[in-house]
Amino acid sequence: MPTKIVYGNESLKDLDKYINGRKTLLVTSEGFVKRGLVDKVKSITSNIVEVISDIKSHPEFTDLKKVYNFIKNIDYELILAMGGGSVLDASKFFSVQNQEKDYQFVEDIIKGKREKKEYIITPTISIPTTAGTGSEITPWATIWDMEEKKKYSLYLSELFSEVALYDATLTLSVPKNITIQTGLDTLSHALESIWNKNANPITVGYAIKSAKLIIENLVKLSNDLDNLEYRNNIMKACMYAGLAFSNTQTAVAHAMSYYITANKGIPHGIACSFTLPMLIDKVIGKYDFIDNALFDIFGELSSNKLRDIYQVLNISTKFSDYNIDKEEIESLLFSLQNNQRAGNSLVSM
Template structure:
């Protein structure tokens, strides 16, 4: 099949618990000292505290300083807390930022050092000795089932993706009701992030039959449910379907990695401080259009499976969905200036191995042309 490996492997060591009931994870805890990693909102609203309260007599500490696009300083501070408390279990609860922080901090607590020793420096984490449990409260990142984390360098502002087998959690717990209170903008951004994960896994030069199956199902669920969840936040069926979609998209891109839309999100989020989902999605229709360069037949098959006549109609449909979600569909809408496009294209080349998985000809010039097309 076009754009698909004839030889492949699929490795997913994470145990997944998808539950309608409030999760009880007391039997999953190792040791008596636990650190829960979360963001200020989930800590102050009591969501993280309810998880801690259900852990019986365990000694629970909270690291609640996780910011969007977590910094290397934040990861290092979290790891220091885990070491200080000699925690044997780390629970990441929240969006991708909290879960990514928990992944790296748990590994640092086991291997020592700081995240800068590993992110972009070639040093590998040793075996993680701290138990890791991840609980998403958004439907979008899929971080609970991937071995990927992305961190913002506190000194340079650059994004530092890290891929590490020790980042796979021991347990992922998905409880759709945790997503009911997401602000509408977060519902939109995380939903489109999941769609990007799925379609980038599908057209990826590393794609394979298992990831394709998960990706297509995820895209169908998102197209059928995202706008409903955005407009009716407590629609239980829509929320559950989006949680399923996010999970499936994570199971897909965790094998293939992401491509150009995610690569461009790195400079866009760093420069303009937009949410990650916006940074990915704003260029997505343009990437859909150019994906026919190397994956024309496969993308036509996808378009028809999703109910569109062709790839161009699929790109238009995604753009229309984003407008309905009140998301920007042009770079100028996030504050980009025309004279900055060449610098963004140049920044993208720093991630060429990931960029090259896009099914199109990716050079600094072609990326610049794509950026101009969505300016």
């Protein structure tokens, strides 16, 4: 994992030394313009040559194409991605080019219509402003095609960020619902990297550290959103989970979530996590290393503690509460066939 990790409250102030004089394209979302963060970045560095601030949640090809064709006429050497997972993923998409800077070249790579070669990568500095996706320290980007109701994954080994800058003060304005959703996304990353065919003692160690921080802090943070200690603990959990699943990838909970988000509009953090108690119950007793990890996290071999946390957070674990009936569950299971993420899982569906 080649990304340089910079961690600390107010570490944004050191941004200019990582930009190091390069002409920089700032990619963010409209909310950060309104919050004054773009102006703050411009006060720290004079190297911003253009700001892209219309990145939407769950980036789709149709939206990214417009931006891609606009920025190809801009002279920049570095992309600075500041925002949630959607901004970070979109920035990775923009960082891939060929000599002609042809949008279709990138879409074809993602959709498997072109070999992964003859591309150029623009380096990226990532500043996450939510504590959930871990995109800042992984080589993947999720792109959606809602016409096809399908999620695509962009993967190139060079897509790791050059720098991931963690500053928990930037998460203080994240509202309660997004705080919970992104925290549960982190928990899913951690647990999914444990019941995973690609797991090893190092990744499991990071996953345990991550999951314990979520279990110990997410409810507290949901009731005290201005608490910087809790914000830091959740951000560390996100980072540790990223270090784990950047090596293992995710597994069956995420594989199911893509169908659920595309077809039911359920936010990703909920779609990938409401099944976790069920999966815990399925995997207990199957592998000693998983049992040991789950006991370390929850202090027991059951899903009861997590179910109690979900009840406090008002997160249902019932498919029916997400308008998924028995017939649609069959379609969901069918969607898992030949799915790489589902294939990573040590939990049989």
